[in-house]
Amino acid sequence: MARIYLDAIERRYGSVVAIEDITFEVPDGEFWVLVGPSGCGKSTILRTIAGLETATSGNLYIGDRLVNQVPARERDVAMVFQNYALYPHMTVAENLAFGLRMRKTDAKTIKARIETVAQSLNIAHLLDRKPKQLSGGQQQRVALGRAIARQPQVFLLDEPLSNLDAQLRDDTRAELKQLHQRLGVTTVYVTHDQVEAMTLADQIVVLDQGRIQQIGSPQTIYARPANQMVATFLGSPPMNVLSAVYQDGQFQVEGQAIPCPDRLRKQLSSTVSQSSTAQRFNLGIRPEHVHLAESSERPLMATVMVVEPLGREILVRTVLPMETSGAAPTISLQVAPETQIQPGDRLPLVFDLEHLAVFDPTTGNNLSLA
Structure with a gap:
């Protein structure tokens, strides 16, 4: 086992930059x-x-x-591909x-490893079958088993669950986590x-357009996204994003007011232009932090578009009335x-203002991070 360290890795294909300035370190034994x-x-x-x-520049x-x-062949890594690549x-x-x-490897060691791996992955009864006689989940286990049997320093897995149906994907994801804890x-x-990322990872690396957007634990990235791209990519249903004008200590969204909490006023004070009476931002709020208003609260009024029963909760998609032409702002809540x-x-509707995020509409950066 070993750490992995990427130092300013770049990969170009002619004039096309596939990845740029990729720098992170996976500590020994962690799942990233x-x-x-x-x-x-x-x-x-x-x-x-x-x-x-082969990296165009940088060190690995x-x-x-x-x-x-x-x-x-000399890096001592084992890779599991999306299509399993079984013979x-x-x-x-x-x-x-x-x-x-x-x-x-000698025959005795091979036999012992195969028996151990097959028992671990519950495929001992399949050893005499060929891949075409296996289900997708069984083929996936065999591909994992082939990697495990080598006892490499590093496992690399490229979307290994994407070909499985939903229930089998959930079951195999749990097995993968247990397997990593054991090995x-x-x-x-x-x-x-994003569900696989949130449930499996010790740390998540969020990428967009060949660059790292944020590195952090699943909970940190979910609760404190570095920018709007991260905020909207992770989370199901995704974060609500509303264009708003900030003026006189409150946000205006299509003529309706959202109070600005004190913590955000202090953080926005250095951002808001002193020469302008109003400035536009994007507000972010997750559906679980949107609630039906009590009688004493000042709400946003929205119209229900779609109601989606999900068993333990109902997802409600609403739309705000428009003051001008264009796409109407939508808000989802549970x-x-x-x-x-x-x-x-x-x-x-009212927002839990402690969870309100403010994004720069130009850069996408989260301005509400302390």
């Missing part, structure tokens, strides 16, 4: 997740660590060894043993699924399952 929209550079980073891509270390010029003409046992045989191997996992709400209803 790279997450972001399609094309953000996640897989390029993973393939660069594996040695399947596995353990204390600089591996820029070390070929993939169709081999049995499960032969697939599990393949990497060990390539390293000329303690340094792991880098790529996904575009209410108790017994709440009686219908499309077309007018709802009085």
Whole structure:
């Protein structure tokens, strides 16, 4: 096992920059997740660590060894691909043993490793079958088992659950977490699924357009996003974002007022232009922090568009009335399952102001971070 350290890694394809200034360190034994929209550079980073891509500039270390010029086969990493990449003409046992045989491991050790891994992944009864006789979940376990049997320093997983159905994906995600807790191997996992990122990671690296947007624990990134991209990418349903004008200690959203809490007034004081009486910002609030107003509260009035029962809660999508032409601002909120709400209803909404975020509309930076 070993740490992974990327120091200012860049990868170019001609004039196209795939990843730029990628710097982070995965400590020995931790599980890190790279997450972001399609094309953000996640897989390029993973393939660069594996040695399947060559960095245009920067340095890459596995353990204390600089591996820029070390070929993939000598990096002591094991990679699990999205399509599993099993050999169709081999049995499960032969697939599990393949990497060990390539390293000329003795037969006794191979047999012992295969038995241990197969028992661990609950595939011992499948050893004589070929991949075409397996379900998607079973194939995924075999691909993982082949990587585990090698006992590498580093695991690299490139969207290994994306081909599974929803229930099997949930079950296998839990198994993956238990497996990492048992083995303690340094792991880098790529996904575009924010639920996988939040539930699996010790630390999350959020990427967009080839650059790192934020690195942090799942809870930190969810509660204190560095910018609007991070805030809206992580969270289901996503964070509500409303364009607002700040003036006289309050925000105006389509003619309706939202009070500015004291903590934000202090933080915005250095940002608001002294030469202007009003300035525009984007407000962010998560659906769980939007509530139906009590009689004593000053609400925003919104009209219900869609009601989505989800069992333990109801997701309500509303729209604010527009003062001008353009797309009407929408606000989603979660209410108790017994709440009686219908499309077309007018709802009085209030925000939990302690959780209100303010984003710079130009840079996207979160101005509400202390």
